[in-house]
Amino acid sequence: GLSTSLGFHYTPEEEIAGRLTRLRSGMKTKGIEALLVVQKMDYYYLSGSTQNGILFVPIEGKPLLMVKREVERAILESPLEEVVELKSIRDLPSLIQDLWGRLPQTLGLELDVLPVNDYFKYEGLFPGARFMDTSLIIRDTRKIKSPFEIDLMKMAGEIGRKTYQKGRDLLKEGMTFAVEPKIVFPGEGSVGLENTVVVTKDGYDILTPLEQDILKV
Structure with missing residues (x-):
């Protein structure tokens, strides 16, 4: 919540x-x-x-x-x-x-x-x-942003920055993607992933229901 x-x-x-x-x-x-x-x-x-x-x-x-x-x-x-x-x-x-x-x-x-x-x-x-x-x-x-909203925008920006930084450290050629995101997101306020698309050098794919379940474990 x-x-x-x-x-x-x-x-x-x-x-x-x-x-x-x-x-x-x-x-x-x-x-x-x-x-x-x-x-x-x-x-x-x-x-x-x-x-x-x-x-x-x-x-x-x-x-x-x-x-x-x-x-x-x-x-x-x-x-x-x-x-x-x-x-x-x-x-x-x-x-x-x-x-x-x-x-x-x-x-x-x-x-x-x-x-x-x-x-x-x-x-x-x-x-x-x-x-x-x-x-x-x-x-x-x-369009008029209050201090409350500005603080939330800063928080969202910081979460995004950490996520992309973590991605640079984690993503390696040939790795399995199904479990690694679980390491990154929960600590940053995420409750999980939905309709996850994985992009690799060979193209893209959508995680299977089994892989989605792995992310929720």
Whole structure:
């Protein structure tokens, strides 16, 4: 888990609060009452949870994290107070109504990545609402890196540096690749390898399930 691999549990509450403050500043400038966040990276960035769901962010009031599965895990991961189960996409308006007291007249969506079919679904769920693109607002929010994020970037860079340095020391012509990576990665925060591709002077190959199992021993 994150606590053992990265040395901290989950995204701190003050980190999420700072991101939401910057986001709402952009929403206010554009006249957007609320937005829905569905794209995975944006969703994680603003909620702190990796569980599949939708995040509702009003210009004022508490955000609402609606999770399709693993609600208890989402409550553990996210510092947000309002975390509920989303049994069906059709429940979206009623959940927002219960929290916010009404439905937004202007609703922001990530139109740079949102599938057209999903856009039509939201049109049907929120009749009369004016939909606006929040892609640039979210990008502007994310491009400002906090000390917390900078520290993580430095940590990731150091892990990468150690990994490549170790690779230079370990890789030798004719060696068996199935077990050597196990020596390198666990101590650097890795929980294992997935879909591992091995590249040699004769070409490349994907490790077999047996070799993958060896890596997990």
